[in-house]
Amino acid sequence: MSMMKKAALGGLAGLMLSTAAMAQDLSVEVYTNWVSGGESAALNAIAQAFEAKGGKWIDFAVPGDTVAPAISRIVAGDPMGAAKMQSTDLDELYKAGLLADIDQVATDGKWQERLPDFMWNAITRDGHVYGAPINSQSEVWLWYNKAVFEKLGLAEPQSYDELFASLDKIKEAGVIPFAVGGQDWQLNILFLKILAGVAPDVYLGLQGADYEAAINSDGFKQVAEIFGRLRGYDDEGSPGRQWNVAVNMVATGQAAMMVMGDWAKGEFTAAGQTAGKEYGCMLGPQGDSIILTGDMFIFPKIETQRPGQLLLAATMLEPATQVPFNIAKGSMPSTLDTDVTQMDACTQKAMAVLQDPAKRLPGLSYVMTPDRRAAISDAVAKYWSDEAAGPDALVAAMQEAFSSTN
Template identity: 40%
Template sequence: MKQHALVLRGIVAALALAGAAVAHAADAPLKATVIHWWTSGGESAAIKQFAQAYDQAGGQWVDNAIAGADQARATAINRIVGGDPPTAAQFNTSKQFHDLIDQGLLNNVDTVAAKENWSGILPESVLNQIKVNGHFYAAPVDIHMQDWFFYSKPAFAKAGIASEPKNFNELFADLDKLKAAGLIPLALGGQPWQEKITFDAIFADMDRNLYMKVYRDHDANAVNSPAFKNVLTTFKRLHNYVDPGSPGRNWNDATALVISGKAGMQIMGDWAKGEFSNANQVAGKDFGCFPGFPNSPYMVAGDAFVFPKTDNPQAVKAQQLLATVMTSPKAQAAFSEKKGSIPIRQDVDTSGFDVCAKEGMAIMKDKSRQLPNPEMLITPDVQGALQDVITNFWNKNQPVDDAQKAFANAIKS
């Protein structure tokens, strides 16, 4: 009998401990392992805004930064497929993660999207990427425009350039002036993705209708047209203005050349502003920016976080909290100020935004100027094939006719 009583007391004690453990687990912060590729100075400062906001909301952010977008995405996919998924992983706002949706490897965040009215506040080009088969599978965190022109005010002054170029003739004239002044006219990181977005910037500014025929419609006649040949020729003309150190250079190192005044100009996404801010440079004072020429299309791009499939209740709660925090007005404002992007929503405090961001937000209100970036229109495989065509044309002495044929073949693949 005594032994039976001891057993009962042991069971009661064990149950009490188990209950305490459950209660402790319920009270513990919602731990979230987040894979991303934001490792430059400006990017790191930006992602910290999300981490701090998540922790303040009752979570515990576990940062997993991996240098290089391709490497970060590959790591995330390998972990998802291998059964060790992170809580969230960064992808571009594009078709990059649609295969994961098709394979049933992502959780949706429909409840957050409904509560926050994503359908009412997000641009159509963003909605088309994150909402698939009626469900929301990613939380968009920024809107980038990938073909801004950034320039050094001191470099322009040294070269005798009084105003921003309004067309391609003026652009090339200014590049000639920068070259004559002994400066690097165009700071370019010679990596395939950078060469491709430079090409797309030229393409969109030259002929947005042709751009849509090529990327959206896969129109072979458009690719084989004299107009498209002219786009390729104009793009390759820029090669005369980059320095010998361009090949292999990281984008932020190219931005540093403009920050230091060694280079006059860079064509890059507005994430480059994070580097200027990190160097304590002020838009409109130390450097200038213009989103293409007057009335040029505003090429919409961005980043989003997906939420790998899990049935763990705490992990699901963490995913929903992440989606809520990352898209909230306060966190959006804090993040965008550091990142150089503009918020995904209009109801944020923009008092701390620079002149570039304010111009971008004003343009985004005009739907007629919004243009989806190529990765919103084509599959990752086609994007990769076209990137190979462009980088080959840029770096080799390839006839423009051959590049045109290669592009036509790649767009059909």
């Protein structure tokens, strides 16, 4: 046996011994798919706060936007102590009896008062709490390049009519009016943003049992029409474009504006720009209701990590964790009472609006299965890429998307 192998085996044995010794301790193995620079910095913010309290953080990060690695381990009876998931993943695991509750932590931390109602509902089942929402992301931002707006003498549009008037002027000036990342999920964000602004009641209606009425409503058709009109203002390179490329087009002034979730800030920051100075963020042009999505951690049943799980869940929602985590992640605190004066101008703007409960719209990931969500984005992307399709085509496709999924 070579020296290397011996050393590696020794190390492995040591590791196993130390995990065994720690088992009674406050160690938790945490599954995420956060591996990029900003994401791991954010994860470190949790880990540091957790370890400062005596916890031991064991990283289990798998790249790729899927929960499959965690699910297969949980089902196989080899669960980790905490896993990043979405609330709709929670249902089946809960029904199979695979999740541990964190009721005590939630009561002590007054989570019910501090979280938006829909978020609280998303983490509770039959009166017990099963998830720790770590952040909120608003997916309704219209980002624009201030220099382009100033040069053409444009102000922030206050309605979609004003928006289209501005877009025409920008087009005449030879700048790409609207940067679009033509991938289904990005187009879906754009569509839902218009829907949430123009017809928030329809947006909420889609989430209920009577979704058919919502799809066939005038509001929906109006939104489909506005969304379809925007097809005339992108550039021919938009199909398949990555979101960060589209953000960069706005940052460099190649394009005037775009719609994306608040993670777009990361790209502006990387380009050395500040909100309110080089670029602007607005919730309008019409309506300022905010669609909130976000990530949460669930805690599979595993007795050996139980003490650690409770400590970790409590740590996650403390302001001292929420602020550094969300600064690094580019998102907002999930607890709406958190002091955000240290955070950027856009976050402060959104948090002020969110103090009104009527402005908090649950993101689809809290209320809809991934199956139906994907069917919706397919319908939206198909409608966008077929320039000849009118609003009725989207109504039909949306009905099909809903009836084929559950």
